Amino acid sequence: MLHGAEILTTEEMRAIESAAMASGQVTGLELMERAGRAVAGQIRLRWPKPGRATVLCGPGNNGGDGYVVARYLHQAGWRVRLLGLDNTPGPDAARMKAEWLALGPILPLTRDALRAGPDADVYVDAIFGTGLTRPPQGEIAAILAYLGGSGGDWACFRERLVAVDCPSGLCLDSGAFPGRPRKPGSHDPRARLTVAFDSPKPGHLLERGPECCGELVIADIGLAAWRVRNRNADGTLSRGIRYPAVEAIWPDFAIPDSRRNPARARSEASSLRKEQAGGGHKFSHGHALIVAGGRPAAGGGRLSARAALRIGRGAGDACAAIRRPAGPCRPARCADASRRGRCRRAAGHAGRPAGQRALHRSRLRGRARGGAAARDPGRRARHGSGCRCADRLVPRSRPDGAVAQGLRADAPCGRVRARLSRSGRAP
Numbered sequence: 370m371l372h373g374a375e376i377l378t379t380e381e382m383r384a385i386e387s388a389a390m391a392s393g394q395v396t397g398l399e400l401m402e403r404a405g406r407a408v409a410g411q412i413r414l415r416w417p418k419p420g421r422a423t424v425l426c427g428p429g430n431n432g433g434d435g436y437v438v439a440r441y442l443h444q445a446g447w448r449v450r451l452l453g454l455d456n457t458p459g460p461d462a463a464r465m466k467a468e469w470l471a472l473g474p475i476l477p478l479t480r481d482a483l484r485a486g487p488d489a490d491v492y493v494d495a496i497f498g499t500g501l502t503r504p505p506q507g508e509i510a511a512i513l514a515y516l517g518g519s520g521g522d523w524a525c526f527r528e529r530l531v532a533v534d535c536p537s538g539l540c541l542d543s544g545a546f547p548g549r550p551r552k553p554g555s556h557d558p559r560a561r562l563t564v565a566f567d568s569p570k571p572g573h574l575l576e577r578g579p580e581c582c583g584e585l586v587i588a589d590i591g592l593a594a595w596r597v598r599n600r601n602a603d604g605t606l607s608r609g610i611r612y613p614a615v616e617a618i619w620p621d622f623a624i625p626d627s628r629r630n631p632a633r634a635r636s637e638a639s640s641l642r643k644e645q646a647g648g649g650h651k652f653s654h655g656h657a658l659i660v661a662g663g664r665p666a667a668g669g670g671r672l673s674a675r676a677a678l679r680i681g682r683g684a685g686d687a688c689a690a691i692r693r694p695a696g697p698c699r700p701a702r703c704a705d706a707s708r709r710g711r712c713r714r715a716a717g718h719a720g721r722p723a724g725q726r727a728l729h730r731s732r733l734r735g736r737a738r739g740g741a742a743a744r745d746p747g748r749r750a751r752h753g754s755g756c757r758c759a760d761r762l763v764p765r766s767r768p769d770g771a772v773a774q775g776l777r778a779d780a781p782c783g784r785v786r787a788r789l790s791r792s793g794r795a796p
């Protein structure tokens with residue numbers, strides 16, 4: 370299982386792609402070929418007998434991947450119907466489009482054309498990937514809604530829809546469908562299988578992502594050397610890009626990750642794993658309440674929040690500034706938390722009404738969702754009203770588990786993580 374895979378934002382993914390291409394060791398065309406071949410391979414694994422496929426190709430490189438999928442399926446004996454746009458994409462996608470045109474026609478990417486064709490065994494959604502810049506409109510929105518069941522039978526496509534990188538319209542940084550209601554039930558495409566490239570993105574795991582992506586497979590397209598900065602044989606650093614790693618522990622992915630030591634990942638994650646449930650919610654990971662010091666002592670709070678996020682605690686991670694009356698603590702700005710938009714802030718002096726209300730809300734959330742609590746991670750918060758407040762607050766917020774306390778601002782994340790995982794119900 371892919372426990373411990375790094376999650377990359379779309380911007381990081383683009384930077385890694387650019388670094389790889391700038392190195393001269395791989396071209397965009399090769400990456401696209403590998404991406405499309407990986408998707409076709411995953412389709413053939415699940416539908417070994419060649420059948421009918423309808424491939425929907427959008428205006429950019431996601432569409433380019435779609436042309437490659439169509440070509441590989443065609444070569445494997447599938448009857449492929451391809452719907453695409455009459456546009457001139459970037460050079461790589463244009464080349465793939467030309468290669469497809471030597472094999473078959475491109476029908477217009479409209480709902481009518483989609484409905485006019487025979488039923489397919491597999492529908493490949495290669496309309497938009499990481500390059501989505503605005504909510505889909507017009508015909509493309511109509512096609513996506515149709516795939517999502519606006520024609521009346523929403524289950525019709527779900528079992529047969531394979532998404533390239535993501536179901537089109539999904540924002541891979543947030544897991545939301547821009548311009549669409551957040552709640553399930555709207556006609557958003559839900560795939561049986563999503564094949565994404567190199568690393569999972571936040572949108573695969575947050576909000577609507579898990580529900581709409583279906584089974585998630587991460588295909589290795591040979592970018593690892595540029596993702597992780599390694600040491601060369603002579604001890605110098607390689608030219609890869611090193612980002613602070615945010616690791617996915619949940620959900621389980623479908624393929625083994627050869628980049629990591631699976632035995633170690635399994636033992637690390639065994640107490641933390643939770644099955645991916647259809648319609649699951651980020652709060653089902655649990656809740657961590659972190660009572661931190663004010664501005665000068667908020668470092669421990671940030672570390673604790675980060676550790677809680679890494680082990681998969683929920684979105685309601687809360688911090689309360691308990692020393693400075695109006696001093697906002699800023700755990701929400703720690704890189705992991707703000708990037709994933711999952712750290713909620715409860716700021717205010719614990720002895721004042723605003724602070725007490727914030728703590729009360731956090732306590733309720735913690736009680737409702739089951740969570741761990743880290744008390745006074747900042748040393749300054751150990752004394753005075755802050756500590757008394759934490760004593761009152763924490764045991765009640767965490768009736769069914771121990772409290773991790775006395776965490777120091779300089780405690781390594783691993784230690785915080787170990788304490789939280791020991792104290793908390795497995796997320």
Ligand SMILES: NC(=O)C1=CN([C@@H]2O[C@H](COP(=O)(O)OP(=O)(O)OC[C@H]3O[C@@H](n4cnc5c(N)ncnc54)[C@H](OP(=O)(O)O)[C@@H]3O)[C@@H](O)[C@H]2O)[C@H](O)CC1
Pocket residue numbers: 382386397400401402404427428429430431432433434496497498499500501502503504505506509533534566567590592
């Ligand atoms: N990760 C990898 O290493 C690889 C990924 N690949 C695939 O490439 C896509 C990303 O390709 P990109 O071209 O950047 O993005 P898209 O294909 O998703 O779409 C970009 C085009 O779509 C237009 N766009 C965006 N939103 C809309 C909209 N709502 N309506 C209409 N058109 C839209 C956008 O136009 P702009 O006007 O906004 O510029 C672009 O024309 C990635 O997902 C992978 O599938 C590669 O194959 C290589 C390896």
Ligand SMILES: [K+]
Pocket residue numbers: 431494495496497498532533534535536537
């Ligand atoms: K797609």
